[in-house]
Amino acid sequence: DAKTTQPPSMDCAEGRAANLPCNHSTISGNEYVYWYRQIHSQGPQYIIHGLKNNETNEMASLIITEDRKSSTLILPHATLRDTAVYYCIVRPDTNAGKSTFGDGTTLTVKP
Amino acid sequence: GAVVSQHPSWVICKSGTSVKIECRSLDFQATTMFWYRQFPKQSLMLMATSNEGSKATYEQGVEKDKFLINHASLTLSTLTVTSAHPEDSSFYICSASDPYNSPLHFGNGTRLTVT
Numbered sequence: 001d002a003k004t005t006q007p008p009s010m011d012c013a014e015g016r017a018a019n020l021p022c023n024h025s026t027i028s029g030n031e032y033v034y035w036y037r038q039i040h041s042q043g044p045q046y047i048i049h050g051l052k053n054n055e056t057n058e059m060a061s062l063i064i065t066e067d068r069k070s071s072t073l074i075l076p077h078a079t080l081r082d083t084a085v086y087y088c089i090v091r092p093d094t095n096a097g098k099s100t101f102g103d104g105t106t107l108t109v110k111p
Numbered sequence: 112g113a114v115v116s117q118h119p120s121w122v123i124c125k126s127g128t129s130v131k132i133e134c135r136s137l138d139f140q141a142t143t144m145f146w147y148r149q150f151p152k153q154s155l156m157l158m159a160t161s162n163e164g165s166k167a168t169y170e171q172g173v174e175k176d177k178f179l180i181n182h183a184s185l186t187l188s189t190l191t192v193t194s195a196h197p198e199d200s201s202f203y204i205c206s207a208s209d210p211y212n213s214p215l216h217f218g219n220g221t222r223l224t225v226t
Contacts, residue, residue, distance in 0.1 A: 034214065043117070043204050043217035044155070087154070091215070098145060099206075099215060101155040 004088045006105045012082075014111050018075040022088030025069040032093050033064060035073045037084040038104070044087060047073065051093070078109045113139050113209045117218030124195055125226055132190045132221045134205030140185035141207035145215070146178075149202040161188040195225040 005023045012018040024033060032051050036044035048055055048062045050071075055062045061074040075082055087104040091097045114137040124130050134144055142163045147155040159180055160168040167180035177199075179191040188207075192199050204220040 036217075041202070041220070041222070043115075043206075043219045046214045046216060049214055098157060098160055100157060101147075103154050 003100065004090060004102045006086070006088055006102060008103065009106045009108070011108050011110055012075075012078045014080060014109055015077055018078040018082065018107055018109070020073040020075075020086050020088075020105050020107065021070065022073070023070045024088070024090050027068055027090050028092075030092050031090040033062065033068075033071050034089050034091055034099070035060070035062065036087045036089070037082075038087065039084045047086075078107075080109050080111065083107060083109045113207075113214075113216045115205065115207050115216045115218045117205055117221055119221060120219060121222040121224075123224045123226060126196055127194055129191055129193045130195055130223060132192075132203055132205075132223075134188045134190070134207070134218055136186045136207045136209075139207075139209040141188075142185060142210065144182060144188040144205055144207040146180065146188075146190050147204045147206070149204060149220075155204060158190075163188075192223065195223070197225045199223065200225045 032049050034049040035047040038044045048060050050062045064071045085104040085106050087101050089099045091099045116135045116137050118133045144161040146158045148158050149155045157170050158173045161180045161182040163182045163185055169175045182188040202220050202222055206215045206217040208215045
């Protein structure tokens with residue numbers, strides 16, 4: 001499994017965009033980039049995923065560099081409830097593809 | 112969307128006893144499920160891959176006789192922590208993905224405390 005590296009922590013002001021970076025320089029051609037977040041004592045929540053094109057859904061946007069070695073998760077208008085640990089993982093697009101989690105980024109949204 | 116349910120959400124047991132944790136896919140069939148363990152302030156650590164109808168695949172360093180995994184149906188996988196000890200106290204999380212919809216979905220975890 002390709003490993004990912006993320007900054008350990010970030011702060012963001014409420015209402016501003018939160019941009020969370022992730023490096024995955026050893027990603028394979030068949031691996032997707034997935035983002036999850038985990039609020040204390042809960043299971044991770046799926047946010048978004050992509051292969052090489054930028055993606056957007058109701059929660060966030062995902063920007064993947066052309067060489068696919070890094071990506072950025074964007075929360076356009078962060079709220080206090082977005083405070084969580086955010087994990088970037090890479091995984092083959094099959095239901096049997098296992099995922100290894102890195103240390104994630106603890107995002108703190110401040111009023 | 113795909114829902115993964117885990118039960119119980121928390122359990123307290125005495126040393127030497129065994130504890131079973133269930134993971135169910137509620138609205139899809141999961142031929143593969145994954146079990147993770149998470150210690151406080153740490154990331155999720157993959158323990159094993161549970162395969163329906165066959166033996167689980169364990170990650171290096173995970174004792175298969177200690178953590179018994181059974182995936183007897185397409186919607187249920189169980190993790191049994193045998194002869195539990197206080198060092199087994201942790202947050203156990205399962206996940207699965209719909210074969211037709213790739214994102215992994217996670218259960219809400221089980222907090223195990225061994226006294």
